[in-house]
Amino acid sequence: MPIDQMLRQAKAACVQCSYCTELCSRHMLGHSLQPHKIMRKFAMGTDVDEILEDEDVKQVLICSECGICEEYACPMGLQPRRINSLLKALYKKEAFRYNRKETEHKANAMRQYRKVSSERLAARLGLYQYYHLEIDKLIELRPKTVAIPIQQHIGAPSRPVVKAGDAVCQDQLIAECPDGSLGANIHASVAGTVLETEERIILKG
Ligand code: SF4
Ligand code: SF4
Numbered sequence: 001m002p003i004d005q006m007l008r009q010a011k012a013a014c015v016q017c018s019y020c021t022e023l024c025s026r027h028m029l030g031h032s033l034q035p036h037k038i039m040r041k042f043a044m045g046t047d048v049d050e051i052l053e054d055e056d057v058k059q060v061l062i063c064s065e066c067g068i069c070e071e072y073a074c075p076m077g078l079q080p081r082r083i084n085s086l087l088k089a090l091y092k093k094e095a096f097r098y099n100r101k102e103t104e105h106k107a108n109a110m111r112q113y114r115k116v117s118s119e120r121l122a123a124r125l126g127l128y129q130y131y132h133l134e135i136d137k138l139i140e141l142r143p144k145t146v147a148i149p150i151q152q153h154i155g156a157p158s159r160p161v162v163k164a165g166d167a168v169c170q171d172q173l174i175a176e177c178p179d180g181s182l183g184a185n186i187h188a189s190v191a192g193t194v195l196e197t198e199e200r201i202i203l204k205g
Contacts, residue, residue, distance in 0.1 A: 003086070006079050011043045013076045020069035020080045023114055026062055030105030033059040035069050035080040042083060052090060060087045061098035061154070072116050072124055088154070098154075146190055147200040148174070156181035160197040167193055174201050 001009075018036040026033045037056040045051040052058075069080040091097075108114075122131040151157035158175035162168055170191045177183035192203040 001079070003082075006082060010039060010078050010080075010083055014039045014043055014078055015076060016040060017075060019073040019075060022110075023068050023073040023116065025066050025068055026064060028108045028111040028114055030102075030107050031059070031062050032102070033062050035063070035084065038084065038087070039078070039080055042087075048090065052087070052094070052096075057087060058091075058096075058099070060084045061091060061096075062100075063088065068116055072121055092154075142205065143190070145195070145202060145204045146192075147202045148186060148189065149200050150175050150186065150197075151199075152186075153184065155183040158183055158186050160201060162194045162197065162201065164194050164196060167191075168203065174203075 014036075016036055016039075018034075020035040020039070021027050021033075021037070024033060024035055027035075034056060038060055041051055041054050041057055063081070063084040065081050065085055067081050070078065070082065074080065119128075119131060122128050150160060156178055159178050160175045162172075162174045168174060168188045168191065170188055172188045173185055174188050174194075175186040177185055186201070188203060190203055190205045192205040195202040195204050
């Protein structure tokens with residue numbers, strides 16, 4: 001769905017049932033994230049800069065984008081995860097980082113009853129006809145090239161330690177987390193030659 005249409009739908013059709021929050025995986029773990037409140041503020045707001053100042057909206061930074069709210073919970077077919085993703089990108093542009101107030105999180109007492117069954121999720125996604133499909137043959141896929149993004153999370157982008165033309169072995173370190181930052185090292189998924197290291201490390205096997 002184009003972003004404009006998705007935003008118009010969010011403003012017009014959110015009924016504030018709060019199912020997105022009741023099933024939100026982060027909310028169930030005890031985080032303050034409440035996607036229905038973000039939808040409400042988003043629907044009522046006219047100025048996006050004002051919305052970004054809102055404490056409820058700032059909680060969007062802890063959203064893991066698991067997709068439960070939009071793929072499973074929302075009865076109106078809205079896309080809270082996608083809106084969260086847009087808001088997170090705006091915060092990132094402003095270099096605003098999540099400021100955790102709580103020192104401890106207490107999981108919601110209902111959490112164990114609100115886990116999503118993969119079978120029901122498949123039905124919800126219209127994929128149930130494939131759910132019990134059995135795989136009788138496995139083949140090993142050997143791609144000619146792989147592209148590995150150097151930023152795969154909200155933390156600091158990894159810094160390439162290889163350059164174009166280098167030969168790398170499978171599992172070799174190809175990008176490392178900068179000192180003093182929160183992030184992750186990246187290793188080569190295949191052996192090959194480095195073609196490019198800008199934004200993605202491209203390896204030709
Ligand atoms: S995508 Fe974010 S808001 Fe939606 S359920 Fe997952 S963690 Fe919660
Ligand atoms: S589940 Fe959908 S309709 Fe209900 S509050 Fe969340 S976004 Fe709005």
